[in-house]
Amino acid sequence: xxxxxxxxxxxxxxxxxxxxxxxxxxxxxxxxxxxxxxxxxxxxxxxxxxxxxxxxxxxxxxxxxxxxxxxxxxxxxxxxxxxxxxxxxxxxxxxxxxxxxxxxxxxxx
Amino acid sequence: xxxxxxxxxxxxxxxxxxxxxxxxxxxxxxxxxxxxxxxxxxxxxxxxxxxxxxxxxxxxxxxxxxxxxxxxxxxxxxxxxxxxxxxxxxxxxxxxxxxxxxxxxxxxxxxxxxxxxxx
Numbered sequence: 001x002x003x004x005x006x007x008x009x010x011x012x013x014x015x016x017x018x019x020x021x022x023x024x025x026x027x028x029x030x031x032x033x034x035x036x037x038x039x040x041x042x043x044x045x046x047x048x049x050x051x052x053x054x055x056x057x058x059x060x061x062x063x064x065x066x067x068x069x070x071x072x073x074x075x076x077x078x079x080x081x082x083x084x085x086x087x088x089x090x091x092x093x094x095x096x097x098x099x100x101x102x103x104x105x106x107x108x109x
Numbered sequence: 110x111x112x113x114x115x116x117x118x119x120x121x122x123x124x125x126x127x128x129x130x131x132x133x134x135x136x137x138x139x140x141x142x143x144x145x146x147x148x149x150x151x152x153x154x155x156x157x158x159x160x161x162x163x164x165x166x167x168x169x170x171x172x173x174x175x176x177x178x179x180x181x182x183x184x185x186x187x188x189x190x191x192x193x194x195x196x197x198x199x200x201x202x203x204x205x206x207x208x209x210x211x212x213x214x215x216x217x218x219x220x221x222x223x224x225x226x227x228x
Contacts, residue, residue: 034216043199043219044152085150095140095164095203097217099152 001026004090004100012106017078021103023088024070032091033064033071037084038102044087047073078107112136115200115220122190123228129186130223132200140164141183142201142217143175152199158183190227197222 006023013019025033033050048055050062050071061074071088088100115132122128134141142165143155157165158177172188187194200220 036217041222043221044217045219046216087152095157095159096154098154099144101149101151 002100003027003092003098004088006086006088006100006103008101008103010104010106012108013078014108015078015080017107018074018076019078019105020072020074021086021088021105022070022072023100023103024068025088025090025098026069027090027092028069030090030092033062034089034091034097035060035062035071035073036087036089036099038087039084044099047086075105078105080107080109083107111221113200113202113218113220115198115223117223118221119224119226121226121228124190124192126190127186127188128190128225129184130198130200130225131182131184132220133182134200134202134218135181136202136218138202138204138218139180140203141177141180142203143183143185144199144201144219146197146199146222148196156183156185187225190225192227195225195227197224199223 004025035047036044037047038044048057050064054063059076063072083106085102085104087102090098113134140159142157144152146152155169156175160180161177174186177183199222201217203217
C-alpha cells in the first residue's frame, strides 16, 4: 500500500461547481497534514494545513478523519484559476513530508 | 528576491556524464531538501539536511551525492547519469519541525525546479 494515495483524476468540472478530493494515508502515527497545489511545470505551493477539527479558507475546506485515515479537500464555486494538481501531504515525522501523486482538476467555462 | 533558487533550470546531457544542480535559500531556514518528480508526477523525497547535517537519505543510489557547504546551500551532484534519472528535481527548505510537527514549521518552500533530461 502506498504511503499516501490519491485519485489521479482528472476531475473535469464547470465553473461554479463544488468538487471534493480525498486522500488516504497508511501511517496511523502521522500527525500533521497539508494540501499543496502544483500548477503545470511549476513548483508545489502550500494551499492549506489540515487541522483535526477541520478548517476553512475562503472557498476551500479541509477535513481530517483519523479513524479512517483520510483527508479531504472541498472547493466551492470553482474558478478557472483553480485548475491545477492538488497534492495531499503527510508529515511522517523526522522532517519527512510524504506527497501523494496528486489529483488533477480542470475547471472549464 | 527569490526565496529558494536552483540552477540550472534545464539540463540536457548524455548517459554516463556527471552533473550538478545548485540550490540556495535566503529564508534563514535550517532545513533543506531534494525531491525528485518523475514523469508520472510523483514527488519523492531524496535527501534532507538540517544545518548542514544529513538527516534523511531515502535509499537513493550512491551516484547521487548531496553537499551542504552551509545551511543556506544544498547542492546535488549526480555521477554516471542514467536514462531513469530524467526527472524534475526540486530543492526545498523549511524550519526544522518535531516528529509530530508544529503548525507553520512544516511548510516547505520549493525552488522552481531543475528539469534534467538524460539522452
